[in-house]
Amino acid sequence: MIEKLTEAAKKAAENSYSPYSGFTVGAALLTKDGKIYTGCNIENAAYSVANCAERTAFFKAVSEGEREFKAMAVVGGRDGDFTDFCYPCGVCRQALSEFCGEDFMIITIKENGEYKKTTLGELLPSSFGKENLS
Numbered sequence: 001m002i003e004k005l006t007e008a009a010k011k012a013a014e015n016s017y018s019p020y021s022g023f024t025v026g027a028a029l030l031t032k033d034g035k036i037y038t039g040c041n042i043e044n045a046a047y048s049v050a051n052c053a054e055r056t057a058f059f060k061a062v063s064e065g066e067r068e069f070k071a072m073a074v075v076g077g078r079d080g081d082f083t084d085f086c087y088p089c090g091v092c093r094q095a096l097s098e099f100c101g102e103d104f105m106i107i108t109i110k111e112n113g114e115y116k117k118t119t120l121g122e123l124l125p126s127s128f129g130k131e132n133l134s
């Protein structure tokens with residue numbers, strides 16, 4: 001499954017619209033029932049409007065009715081060169097936490113196929129969630 005997600009994330013990165021940063025990101029999100037939703041980063045002339053690849057994939061899935069997720073694979077690097085591991089930013093971690101639990105797996109992958117697995121719980125400990133609002 002990691003190979004399939006890696007390929008999907010790399011393919012999504014090909015659609016990255018990042019003329020301002022030159023930083024290309026692709027993400028592939030796996031639902032609990034095995035569907036894959038992909039996303040790329042989408043920048044804007046008004047820089048702060050940029051949307052990360054992870055949130056693109058997540059919002060696509062949620063808008064299609066998905067609510068249960070298992071894992072996400074991420075590739076990212078300058079000019080499509082995935083020499084380092086790219087982790088979801090803080091905003092994306094928080095966005096994912098709405099529907100993804102602490103055991104949600106995040107896989108970051110380098111061009112050479114090397115990968116690291118971590119969980120949302122590790123990347124976003126003591127998070128703020130809907131339970132805090134009740």
Ligand code: THU
Binds near residue numbers: 021076089
């Ligand atoms: N970016 C992502 O898409 N995901 C990340 O995990 C980190 C950053 C994007 C946002 C922006 O288009 C570019 O990378 C540089 O920050």
